[in-house]
Amino acid sequence: MAGVYVHIPFCKKRCLYCDFFSTTLLERRAEYVTALLEEIRARKHELDDIRTVYLGGGTPSVLDVADIQQIFDTIGTERAEEITMELNPGDATPAYLAAIRAAGINRLSIGVQSLDDRLLQLIGRRHTAAQAIDTVRWAQAAGFDNISIDLMYALPTQTFDQWKTDIQRALDLGVQHISSYGLMYEEGTALTKMRDAGAIEAIDEDTENEMYDVLCEQLKKAGFVHYEVSNFALPGYEAKHNSSYWDGTPYIGVGAGAHSYLPPVRSWNPDDLDAYIYGIMAHNLLRESETLTEKDRYNESIMLGLRTRQGINEELTRRYRDVIETSTRFLNDGSLQKTPEGRIVATQKGLHILNRIIEALMIE
Ligand code: SF4
Structure with missing residues (x-):
C-alpha cells in the first residue's frame, strides 16, 4: 500500500x-x-x-x-x-x-x-x-x-x-x-x-x-x-x-520537484519546470536518487519519529554510543520522556527545542 x-x-x-x-x-x-x-x-x-x-x-x-x-x-x-x-x-x-x-x-x-x-x-x-x-x-x-x-x-x-x-x-x-x-x-x-x-x-x-x-x-x-x-x-x-x-511507508511523487521513497531508495524529479516538462516529453527525464544507508535510515527515524506522538523505539537510542549519552541528557532534563511502552517521545518542553534535540541525536 x-x-x-x-x-x-x-x-x-x-x-x-x-x-x-x-x-x-x-x-x-x-x-x-x-x-x-x-x-x-x-x-x-x-x-x-x-x-x-x-x-x-x-x-x-x-x-x-x-x-x-x-x-x-x-x-x-x-x-x-x-x-x-x-x-x-x-x-x-x-x-x-x-x-x-x-x-x-x-x-x-x-x-x-x-x-x-x-x-x-x-x-x-x-x-x-x-x-x-x-x-x-x-x-x-x-x-x-x-x-x-x-x-x-x-x-x-x-x-x-x-x-x-x-x-x-x-x-x-x-x-x-x-x-x-x-x-x-x-x-x-x-x-x-x-x-x-x-x-x-x-x-x-x-x-x-x-x-x-x-x-x-x-x-x-x-x-x-x-x-x-x-x-x-x-x-x-x-x-x-x-x-x-513519518512512519516510513513507501510513496511515489509525480510532478516537478516531487520526491518518491521506495525503501531503501529515495528519488526526486528536477524542481525546474522546463527540465521537467521537456525531460518527460522527450522520455529522458533526469531523476536523481540515493540509496539510504543504515545510518541515513537511523537519522530519518530520529528526525521523523520524534516529531510524532509515537516517538521512537528506545532501542534506537541505544544503537550508537554517542547517542546513548545525548538521549540520557535530554531524558534527565525533561525534554524527552519514556512511555510505558518503551518509546521515547518529546515532552512539551522538548517540543520547543525539537530541532536541537534531533540534530544532537543524528549521527554523521
Ligand atoms: S507562494 Fe508558497 S505559500 Fe503561497 S500559495 Fe504558493 S506555494 Fe503556497
Missing part, C-alpha cells in the same frame, strides 16, 4: 514568506498537465495498490476540475481511502467545491493561515479572512466532512491576544484537523529581506514558544489529538497520507 503525491507548482501570486518550488507562469498549466499525465502513465507499474493521494503545491486549486479528473483517472484512484487536495481560499466557489467533491476528493487542506486581514496582507496572501471562512462553510455544504486548515503564528506584529482569537475562530469553523506552523524566515524570501532591512520585526523566541503552548492547550481542550509537532486532529481524522511520510 503506497501513497501518491502529485505536485502542482503554480501559484497566482507568491506569498512573501514562501520558499517552496512554484511559479506564477499559469499559462504553462496545460503543457504541465500533459507532462504529468505522461509521467503517471510511464510509472503506472509503481502505482498499484494506492491507499492515499495528495494533490499539493504550489496551488492545486488553480487547476480546472477536468484536469484534476484526468489526473485521477490516469492514476486510478478508485480504491484510495483518502484523497486530499490543498486549496487556496482565493480560488474557492461553491460550484468548484461541489465539482472537486464529485471528482473524488474527500479531504481538503485549506490554506487559511490567519483570520486577521491585516496579517494576511502583511505576509502577502491573496485572500481575506472572510473568503477563508466562506470556503470552509461552502466545503461543508458541498459534503466535505474531513477538512484541515493551516494556521500560522509568530507573524510580524501579531499579538498574543490576536493569536488566541485566531485559534478560537478556527475552532468555531468546526473543522476536523489543524496544521499550525510558526513563521520561518527562509533565506532569500521577500519577508526575510524585509526583516533584514528593518522593515518588520521578528517575534522573539519566548513569545513564539508561548504561542505554540497556547495552541496546544486550546486545541487539546477542544478534543484535538496532538499527533505530530505541527498537526492536530479530532480522533480518527489524523492525515493518513502525511502520516505515511
